[in-house]
Amino acid sequence: MIKQGINDWQFKQQRDSIWRKAQVPGTVHTDLLEHNLINDPFFGEEEKNVQWVDKVDWVYKSTFNVDSELASQTCIDLIFNGLDTYATVYLNNQLILSSDNMFRTYKVNVKDWINIGENQLIIHFESPINHDVMRVISGGINYPADNDDSETGGLGDKKLSIFARKAPYHYGWDWGPRLVTSGIWKPVELVGYSDIHFDDIYIKQEQLSNEKADLVLEIELVAIKEMTGECVLQYGEQTEIKQVELKEGHNKVTLPFTVVNPKLWWSRGLGTPHRYDVKVAFRKDNETLLSDALKHGIRTVELVRDDDQYGKSFYLKLNGEPVFCKGANHIPNDSFVTRVTKSRYEHEIKSAVSANMNMLRVWGGGIYEDDIFYDLCDEHGILVWQDFMFACTMYPGDEPFLNNVEQEAVDQVKRLRQYASVVLWCGNNEIDAAWAEFVETGGWGWKQKYDALTREKLWADYQALFHDILDRVTKQYVPNEPYWPSSPLADLTRDANQHALGVKGAGDVHYWDVWHGKQPFEAYNENVGRFMSEYGFQSFPAIETVETFTTPDDYAIGSDVMLHHQKNGAGNQLIKTYMEKYLPESKDFTSFLYMSQVLQAQGIKNAIESHRRHKPYCMGTLYWQMNDCWPVASWSSMDYFGRWKALHYQAKESFRDIMLSIEEKDGQVNVYAISDVLNDVDVDIRVSVYSLDGELLYEEVSAFIIKANASQVVKNYIIDRLIGEYDKSQVVLVTELIKENQSIDQKRHYFIPTQALSLPLAKVSVARDKETFIITTDQFAKDIYLTTDCLGYFSANYFDLLPGEEKVVTFTKRDKNNEHLIDVQAVSMVDMIKI
Incomplete structure (x- = not known):
C-alpha cells in the first residue's frame, strides 16, 4: 500500500483571478486572515465585518505529482476526510464527487483519471447560505433554531443551520460568534494498492x-x-x-x-x-x-435505569462498578477547528485530569472531535459522553437528509468505537425537552408556532431521526454501549413522563433556574436530579484575555465591545445583579473581572457539592462548560487561551475523589464525607473553628472509616453551640481529612455571605522554595489570586488564608521546554473592592 498526502493548496473567491496560498487542513476564514484580507474576527466587533465570507463561493486547487509506482497500483483511492460542506470535486477536469456533509468521509477510486506526473485537483465550495436559503422559502417551514444568529448573518429570521450537516455552532450560539466556514478541514490523501x-x-x-x-x-x-x-x-x-x-x-x-x-x-x-x-x-x-x-481497552459499560423508591436510576456502571461521573461539557476549542493543535487538546485533557474530572460530554452543537481528543481521553481515563451533532432545533425528515445523517452516523460510530473512553451515545442536545410533544404547555414554546399538520410532521421527523436511525446505527455498530435519544430526557415512555421538564426522579437534567431563571445559588441545594448533565453560571475571562479583543477605551461591561463578547443577551447585567447579592462591590473594571470569577466559582461549588452529597440518588454532575471557542464572557471554567478561571480551581477541590463537604441547614452544619473510590478508607477528621485573626477557638479530631463509593454525614453541629458567644461574622469553620499524617482535603465554611465579611487590609506574601511557592498573609485574606506571566496553572488558586497559615503551591507550565523562571504575584479580594 502506498499513501500520499495532497499538499500545496491555493484558494480564491470563485469570481477572482488571483490564486493565493492556502493552508490545508484549514478554512476560508483562516486563509483570508493569513493574507490580511480580513481582520481578526475575534477582535472588537470584527465578527460583523466578515459575514460576507459565507455568502460567496470559494475554490481550492492543488497541483501534485504522482510517480509511476503509485500510478501503477490496481486501485487508487482519493480520500477526503473532511469537506466543509457543499463541495464539488474535479480531478484533471473530471467531476468525481459532490459532497454535502462536513462529518462524512468520502472515498473515490480515481484509477481511471490519475496521471503519471502532474495532476490537478480542484474543489468548488458553494456558499452554505446561498445553498440553503431557498429551502426555508420553498419548504414552508422556518425551523425553531433559536441559537442560529441569523440577524448578525444578515438573514433576518431565516434559520439555515438545520439544513446543513455542518457544525451548528458555526451559525452562532449564546457563547460563540457566527462564523460560517467553508474549506478542507481534514487531510486529503491518495491511497494506492494492488x-x-x-x-x-x-x-x-x-x-x-x-x-x-x-x-x-x-x-x-x-x-x-x-x-x-x-x-x-x-x-x-x-x-x-x-x-x-x-x-x-x-x-x-x-x-x-x-x-x-x-x-x-x-x-x-x-x-x-x-x-x-x-x-x-x-x-x-x-x-x-x-x-x-x-x-x-477492555471494559464493560452499562447505563443503569432501574425502578426505585424515587423514580428510576440513571447512572453508568464501568466494569460492574457504579461510577459517579464528574466533569464538564466540552465545546469545540476554536471557531476555526483546524487551529486546534495537539498541544491545545493535551492542555484541555490534562486540565480535566488535574481538576479530578472523570467525564467530558462532547456536546451536540459542535463537532465529532479529532482522534487526538479521544486518544488522550483513553490515555488518561476520561469517560466521554458523545452526542451526535444535533442541538436545540427540530430537523428535516426528508429521505435525502435522513440517508445523509445515517451514513454520517455510521462513519462516526465506526471511527469512534475503537476508543474505550466513549461510553454513552446521545442523539441530541435539548430537543425532546424543548419540543415537549406530550405536554402542551411544556417546552420552549416551539410547537405552538405551527399548525397541527406541521406539528405532526416535525415530531414524526424527530422520531425517525433520534428514535429510529441513530438508535439502529448504535445497536448495529456499538451493541455493548448505551444510546440515549436526547439530553435531557426523563424516560422513554412516549407520554408526559418522557420529558425532562424540571427536576424529576428519573433521567438526566439540565438545570438552568440559576442563571436563566434568576434563582439564587441556594436553589442548587434543593434541585437535584438523578444525573445533572448541564447547569452553569457565567464569568468574564481574566484581564490578559480581555486585552486580546479590546482597547482600554472598551474597559466597561456596558461598552459595545464587551457587550459584543457576551452572546447571552443581558448576561453582563445578570452577572452584576448576582454579584450585588453575594459579593462586595469591585473597585474597577479589572477587579470586576476577578470578582465575576469568584462569583462563578461560589455558585458552581454549591451545585457540584450538593449533587455529590446526594449520592447515590444523584450519580453525575457535568457543569456547563469546560472551554471556549473564542475570548468571551461565558460559562466556561477555562478561557479560550486555556487560562484556568476560579471555577476550574474550585472544581478541582469539589471533585476530589475523597472529600468533605459542608452543608448549612436549619441552624445546623452537616459535614459530609464523600468517596468515589472502590475501597473503604481509614482517616482522621479534624473539625476546627478559628477566629478570622487566626485564633483557634475549637478543635475536635476523630478517627473515621469513609465508606467506599458513598456519601455520608460524619459530623453534625448546632451552629449556636459550636461557635458559642463568638460573632458569626468573625469565625470560620475548617474541616480537614487526614490520612497517614497527610492532609488529603480541607473545606472551609463561613456563617455569613462573603459580601458581609469584614475584610482587613491583608498583605499577602510569596516566597520561593526551588520549584514551589509558599503563600502567607499577615491578616485574613479571602480568595487569594496568584498570577504569573507564563501560561499554565497553579496547583491551587483563589484560596483563603488565616494569619499564621501557609499554602504551598506549584506551577505547571503549558510549554515544558520553557525554562523561564516565573515570577508569582498575589492579591486577595480586599485589593479588589471599593473601600
Missing part, C-alpha cells in the same frame, strides 16, 4: 469476567483478486493466526480470541486506564502485505 486494503478494524467484546475476556477481531478489507493468506493478530503478548480465503471485492473476516486474566480499562480515580498494544496484519506466503496498529 493486493488488499483494510477498510475497518474493530475488536468486539463478547464476554468479560475477572478470569477472561472473550473478544472478536472484525476486519473489513478489500481484495483486488481472490487470494489465500492469513490474518495475524498481535494482542499484547499473545498472537492469533487465522487462515482466510478472500474473494475479489469486499470481505469481512472475524477472528475470535480470549485474553486470560485481562487488565481492564478504568476511568480516572477507579484504576489504571490500561490499553493493550494491538497489531493486525495480512500475510501471504510469509510476506506481510498489509499491517496496522492500534490500542485497545
Whole structure:
C-alpha cells in the first residue's frame, strides 16, 4: 500500500483571478486572515465585518505529482476526510464527487483519471447560505433554531443551520460568534494498492469476567483478486493466526480470541486506564502485505435505569462498578477547528485530569472531535459522553437528509468505537425537552408556532431521526454501549413522563433556574436530579484575555465591545445583579473581572457539592462548560487561551475523589464525607473553628472509616453551640481529612455571605522554595489570586488564608521546554473592592 498526502493548496473567491496560498487542513476564514484580507474576527466587533465570507463561493486547487509506482497500483483511492460542506470535486477536469456533509468521509477510486506526473485537483465550495436559503422559502417551514444568529448573518429570521450537516455552532450560539466556514478541514490523501486494503478494524467484546475476556477481531478489507493468506493478530503478548480465503471485492473476516486474566480499562480515580498494544496484519506466503496498529481497552459499560423508591436510576456502571461521573461539557476549542493543535487538546485533557474530572460530554452543537481528543481521553481515563451533532432545533425528515445523517452516523460510530473512553451515545442536545410533544404547555414554546399538520410532521421527523436511525446505527455498530435519544430526557415512555421538564426522579437534567431563571445559588441545594448533565453560571475571562479583543477605551461591561463578547443577551447585567447579592462591590473594571470569577466559582461549588452529597440518588454532575471557542464572557471554567478561571480551581477541590463537604441547614452544619473510590478508607477528621485573626477557638479530631463509593454525614453541629458567644461574622469553620499524617482535603465554611465579611487590609506574601511557592498573609485574606506571566496553572488558586497559615503551591507550565523562571504575584479580594 502506498499513501500520499495532497499538499500545496491555493484558494480564491470563485469570481477572482488571483490564486493565493492556502493552508490545508484549514478554512476560508483562516486563509483570508493569513493574507490580511480580513481582520481578526475575534477582535472588537470584527465578527460583523466578515459575514460576507459565507455568502460567496470559494475554490481550492492543488497541483501534485504522482510517480509511476503509485500510478501503477490496481486501485487508487482519493480520500477526503473532511469537506466543509457543499463541495464539488474535479480531478484533471473530471467531476468525481459532490459532497454535502462536513462529518462524512468520502472515498473515490480515481484509477481511471490519475496521471503519471502532474495532476490537478480542484474543489468548488458553494456558499452554505446561498445553498440553503431557498429551502426555508420553498419548504414552508422556518425551523425553531433559536441559537442560529441569523440577524448578525444578515438573514433576518431565516434559520439555515438545520439544513446543513455542518457544525451548528458555526451559525452562532449564546457563547460563540457566527462564523460560517467553508474549506478542507481534514487531510486529503491518495491511497494506492494492488493486493488488499483494510477498510475497518474493530475488536468486539463478547464476554468479560475477572478470569477472561472473550473478544472478536472484525476486519473489513478489500481484495483486488481472490487470494489465500492469513490474518495475524498481535494482542499484547499473545498472537492469533487465522487462515482466510478472500474473494475479489469486499470481505469481512472475524477472528475470535480470549485474553486470560485481562487488565481492564478504568476511568480516572477507579484504576489504571490500561490499553493493550494491538497489531493486525495480512500475510501471504510469509510476506506481510498489509499491517496496522492500534490500542485497545477492555471494559464493560452499562447505563443503569432501574425502578426505585424515587423514580428510576440513571447512572453508568464501568466494569460492574457504579461510577459517579464528574466533569464538564466540552465545546469545540476554536471557531476555526483546524487551529486546534495537539498541544491545545493535551492542555484541555490534562486540565480535566488535574481538576479530578472523570467525564467530558462532547456536546451536540459542535463537532465529532479529532482522534487526538479521544486518544488522550483513553490515555488518561476520561469517560466521554458523545452526542451526535444535533442541538436545540427540530430537523428535516426528508429521505435525502435522513440517508445523509445515517451514513454520517455510521462513519462516526465506526471511527469512534475503537476508543474505550466513549461510553454513552446521545442523539441530541435539548430537543425532546424543548419540543415537549406530550405536554402542551411544556417546552420552549416551539410547537405552538405551527399548525397541527406541521406539528405532526416535525415530531414524526424527530422520531425517525433520534428514535429510529441513530438508535439502529448504535445497536448495529456499538451493541455493548448505551444510546440515549436526547439530553435531557426523563424516560422513554412516549407520554408526559418522557420529558425532562424540571427536576424529576428519573433521567438526566439540565438545570438552568440559576442563571436563566434568576434563582439564587441556594436553589442548587434543593434541585437535584438523578444525573445533572448541564447547569452553569457565567464569568468574564481574566484581564490578559480581555486585552486580546479590546482597547482600554472598551474597559466597561456596558461598552459595545464587551457587550459584543457576551452572546447571552443581558448576561453582563445578570452577572452584576448576582454579584450585588453575594459579593462586595469591585473597585474597577479589572477587579470586576476577578470578582465575576469568584462569583462563578461560589455558585458552581454549591451545585457540584450538593449533587455529590446526594449520592447515590444523584450519580453525575457535568457543569456547563469546560472551554471556549473564542475570548468571551461565558460559562466556561477555562478561557479560550486555556487560562484556568476560579471555577476550574474550585472544581478541582469539589471533585476530589475523597472529600468533605459542608452543608448549612436549619441552624445546623452537616459535614459530609464523600468517596468515589472502590475501597473503604481509614482517616482522621479534624473539625476546627478559628477566629478570622487566626485564633483557634475549637478543635475536635476523630478517627473515621469513609465508606467506599458513598456519601455520608460524619459530623453534625448546632451552629449556636459550636461557635458559642463568638460573632458569626468573625469565625470560620475548617474541616480537614487526614490520612497517614497527610492532609488529603480541607473545606472551609463561613456563617455569613462573603459580601458581609469584614475584610482587613491583608498583605499577602510569596516566597520561593526551588520549584514551589509558599503563600502567607499577615491578616485574613479571602480568595487569594496568584498570577504569573507564563501560561499554565497553579496547583491551587483563589484560596483563603488565616494569619499564621501557609499554602504551598506549584506551577505547571503549558510549554515544558520553557525554562523561564516565573515570577508569582498575589492579591486577595480586599485589593479588589471599593473601600
